[in-house]
Amino acid sequence: MLFSAAYLRDTVFFKANLMDFYILIRDYIGFPNILIVLFFPLFLISLFYFFKRDKRIYRAQYLEQIMANVQHIASGDFTHKVPVKEGGDLSQLAFNINRFVEQLQLSLEEERRSQQTKNELITNVSHDLRTPLTSITGYLGLIEQDLYRDEVELRYYISLAYEESERMSQIIHDLFEFTRLRNHEFKLQAAKINLIEMLHQLAEQFQLQLEQAQITARLHFEEPALYVFADGNRLRRVFENLITNAILYGKDGRVLDIFGSRNNGHILIDVVNYGEEIPQSDLPHIFDRFYRVEKSRSTHTGGSGLGLAIAKQIVEMHEGSIHVSSDIERTVFSVRLKEL
Secondary structure (H helix, E strand, O other): OOOOHHHHHHHHHHHHHHHHHHHHHHHHHOHHHHHHHHHHHHHHHHHHHHHHHHHHHHHHHHHHHHHHHHHHHHOOOOOOOOOOOOOOHHHHHHHHHHHHHHHHHHHHHHHHHHHHHHHHHHHHHHHHHHHHHHHHHHHHHHHHOOOOOOHHHHHHHHHHHHHHHHHHHHHHHHHHHHHHHHOOOOOOOEEEEEHHHHHHHHHHHOHHHHHHOOOEEEEEEOOOOOEEEEEHHHHHHHHHHHHHHHHHHOHHHOEEEEEEEEEOOEEEEEEEEOOOOOOOOOHHHOOOOOOOOHHHOOOOOOOOOOHHHHHHHHHHHOOOEEEEEEOOOOEEEEEEEEOO
16 A cells, blocks of 8 residues: 555654653653553553453352242242342342242232131031031931920920021021121111110110020110211121120129220220130130130030121221220120211
8 A cells, every 4th residue: 555645744743742752751750650651541441341251250140149049949948038139130130039939928828828717617617507407407306206205395396496597597697797797798888876875775675685694784874875977787786796795605793784985086885794704815816706715615605606706897897996805803895986
């Protein structure tokens, strides 16, 4: 290739200037230091590529570590965690994997609890229905085989069979109601309710049962009226269950007291019986479905095991609360609702 005179001139000029720059730097900082000045940029470039290469190696190793841990989790160990190291998108990936596994573990535990609940439900319903069904079958069998002495005994067997059938009907009704409450299958039909009026009506409604159990009902109210905004039919069921419970398990005390008062924008209703103390170990479970204090689990006194669980569900649907306390002197079921 032929070079023009101008190109040669410019090249010679550039080289002369570069040489002059070199001589100037050498004379200014000295010959040993000039090597540092000239090679320092090369050192920075080399250092940059070194760390960049080292970072690629680190990322590749960390990614392999994440994959190995994910494979371990996939084998079924959902308690295992992917190590999260500081900084970088891979660290965020590891963090997100751990969160996903935690949520998956919670879902699996919830599914196991749900399955356990279904199994317990089937077991308890089977137990509670088997007892009255066995009695009904037995009494009807005696009648079918003419194993009764006279018409009086016949009517007695029929009466017992009828009572057991009513008990079965109540168990099934409670089970359906509890299931509907748990699944929120209906809306509350709320209106202004005077609890004092409702509780007086309930006392009259239960008068025969109270007399048969030889229990005296006493109502104590600090106000002429206690108003709440609630579903009257559902709330009525709450106090029906509490009164029934007091009659079944508190008749030894011979008295049923119902107290009503206002407290900081709330209405407090206490249903008190003076029967046998509920053991402290049973108190935390008293509102669980199908739970009965062992001493009271019998054919003649036990209910469906759902009454208190239903009461709790209804009260909580009204954004209220229900609690129980018990000692050697008395057992108190306290219902707290918002005052209207």
